[in-house]
Amino acid sequence: MARQPQPQQPAPPPEPATTTGGPPPLEAGGVLTIDLDAIRTNYRMLAARVVPGECAAVVKGDGYGCGIEQVTATLERAGCRTFFVAHLAEARRVRAIAPEAAIYVLNGFSSAAGPAFVETYARPVINSSVELAEWDHFVATSGWTGGAALHIDTGMNRLGLTIEEAVAVAHRIQSENHGVELLMSHLACADQTNHPLNDQQIRQFRELRSLFRGISSSLANSAGIFLDSSTYCDLVRPGVALYGGNPTPGRPNPMRQVIDLKCRILQVRNVPRGQTVGYGATWTAKRPSRIAVIAAGYADGIPRAAGALGPEGAPQREAIVNDRRCKVVGRVSMDLIAVDVTDIPEGAVRRDAMATLIGAGLSLEEAATQAGTIDYELLTSLGRRYHRIWKV
Numbered sequence: 001m002a003r004q005p006q007p008q009q010p011a012p013p014p015e016p017a018t019t020t021g022g023p024p025p026l027e028a029g030g031v032l033t034i035d036l037d038a039i040r041t042n043y044r045m046l047a048a049r050v051v052p053g054e055c056a057a058v059v060k061g062d063g064y065g066c067g068i069e070q071v072t073a074t075l076e077r078a079g080c081r082t083f084f085v086a087h088l089a090e091a092r093r094v095r096a097i098a099p100e101a102a103i104y105v106l107n108g109f110s111s112a113a114g115p116a117f118v119e120t121y122a123r124p125v126i127n128s129s130v131e132l133a134e135w136d137h138f139v140a141t142s143g144w145t146g147g148a149a150l151h152i153d154t155g156m157n158r159l160g161l162t163i164e165e166a167v168a169v170a171h172r173i174q175s176e177n178h179g180v181e182l183l184m185s186h187l188a189c190a191d192q193t194n195h196p197l198n199d200q201q202i203r204q205f206r207e208l209r210s211l212f213r214g215i216s217s218s219l220a221n222s223a224g225i226f227l228d229s230s231t232y233c234d235l236v237r238p239g240v241a242l243y244g245g246n247p248t249p250g251r252p253n254p255m256r257q258v259i260d261l262k263c264r265i266l267q268v269r270n271v272p273r274g275q276t277v278g279y280g281a282t283w284t285a286k287r288p289s290r291i292a293v294i295a296a297g298y299a300d301g302i303p304r305a306a307g308a309l310g311p312e313g314a315p316q317r318e319a320i321v322n323d324r325r326c327k328v329v330g331r332v333s334m335d336l337i338a339v340d341v342t343d344i345p346e347g348a349v350r351r352d353a354m355a356t357l358i359g360a361g362l363s364l365e366e367a368a369t370q371a372g373t374i375d376y377e378l379l380t381s382l383g384r385r386y387h388r389i390w391k392v
Contacts, residue, residue: 021067021388029295029335030263031354032386034066036074038256042242043078045254046225053232056082056218058239060090060106061380065301066243066258070390072097075242084237088113091122104149104182108159114138117146125149125184127159132169132178139179149182149218152208154201156188163204170211182235183209183217190223190231191249202230209233222247226254245375246365253365260359261382263296265321268341268349277338278330289342292321294355297335301381302357303371304332317370320356322348 025031047055057080058064063071072083072094082102085091091103102123109117109124111134117124126132126148135148150173153160161169173180185205189195202219209217220231222241226248241247244258271277271289298304317328319339326339341349358367358378368378 019390019392021390022384022386025387028264028385028387029300030261030357030386031389032382033260033262033359033389033391034070035256035258035260035391036070037391038244038258039066039071039242040074040078042244042255042258043075043080043238046236046238046241047079049225050220050232050236054082054235056080056084056235056237057242058084058221058237059094060084060086060239062090064240064243064245064376065379065382067388067390068093069097071242074392076101082235084239088116088120088122091120095120095122102147106159109135109138109148111138114142114144118142118144121146123147123149123181125151125159126180127151127161129161129165129169132161136178139177145179147179147181149184150180150212150215152183152185152205154185154204154208155197156186158186160185163208166208167211170208173212174214180212180215183212183215184237185219187219187221187224187227187231190221190227191247193227198227202228205233206230223249240376240379243375243379244364245379249365253363257359257363259364259379259382261296261357261386262354262359263294263300263357265292265349265351265353265355266295266336267293267351269293276330279333280331282331283329283338287342289340290344290346290349291329292326292339292341292349292355294319294337294339294357295335296337296357297333299334300383300385301378302332302337303373303378303381305372318362320360320362322353323360325362326355 057075059068059071062068076098083094084104086106091105094103104123104125106125108127109131151160152166189197205219216234218235219233220236222238224231225236241255244255246253269291271285271291273285273288275285277283296302318325321341322344326341328337329340330338364375368375
């Protein structure tokens with residue numbers, strides 16, 4: 001019989017584990033500031049929106065790049081009691097901060113990982129009939145009653161049991177003790193309010209819920225929360241919205257901004273008219289120019305693929321220098337980018353001053369659009385070479 005957790009008196013949630021991290025400021029190319037109060041405010045706003053349902057939190061990808069320990073502590077103090085991660089290793093980190101929380105592991109279950117789920121007291125998300133069979137065997141032979149979620153694919157065509165498989169096992173799940181405590185699916189197009197797949201998935205999941213009566217259900221991600229109240233079910237699972245990403249693309253962002261990224265200017269140099277800047281000579285000075293070289297590159301999570309001009313039709317990538325928006329010129333290097341500061345008075349831009357790459361009016365969403373990517377990728381790519389400050 002597997003050891004079951006003993007009832008404990010709830011302890012007050014801890015303060016964030018640290019308030020600074022990474023290399024010291026003078027040894028780093030930039031400073032990434034994470035506003036934990038903004039994360040707390042975003043969570044409480046979403047939680048209030050879905051009452052009487054429960055608001056969980058997705059903290060995979062190191063808390064979307066914001067620090068899984070700091071984010072978990074902040075959200076637990078804000079009232080969050082259910083967390084979603086991708087891997088068991090992430091579940092261990094959450095468990096160390098949130099001993100009483102329900103923690104679901106999205107990437108599924110295998111028999112070999114069973115003892116680790118027991119040790120961590122984490123709940124697997126069952127993503128296939130094979131996983132369900134392995135889970136059933138594990139529960140029967142171990143006596144474990146830690147619980148699991150059953151994921152049904154309603155249109156994403158990624159992970160999850162097919163609808164036919166779910167219908168086939170529904171009676172057995174309800175009549176036998178499988179430990180399934182949550183029924184879930186995932187919206188594929190919730191950020192496109194008029195996409196026909198939304199209605200199809202909502203309808204299919206509603207029909208499936210009727211086959212699993214008595215089991216809590218979850219459908220809405222960040223965008224789903226703003227799509228329609230019919231997505232709320234018993235539990236919502238916001239991710240990027242907690243971290244300041246826009247869950248309503250094309251409309252004003254209802255969330256508070258969370259991150260601010262400032263990077264060091266290493267040099268200001270004169271570039272004569274007709275000279276080029278950076279690898280491949282992709283940018284040519286059309287006038288005598290001054291270029292600020294900044295200590296950030298694709299090794300720090302500044303996407304290279306789109307180039308300085310961004311994807312076709314997108315605005316050119318920018319940085320804020322001396323309170324002015326300036327264009328990034330030339331290709332992004334591993335450790336460096338170049339910014340045209342010609343229009344800023346000479347002497348106002350100095351070596352060791354800081355340029356803002358995200359923040360001060362240049363939102364996460366706008367920075368991602370200029371880089372030809374999305375909020376999610378930009379957040380989770382921010383490198384470990386920055387000095388980090390968590391504002392509590």
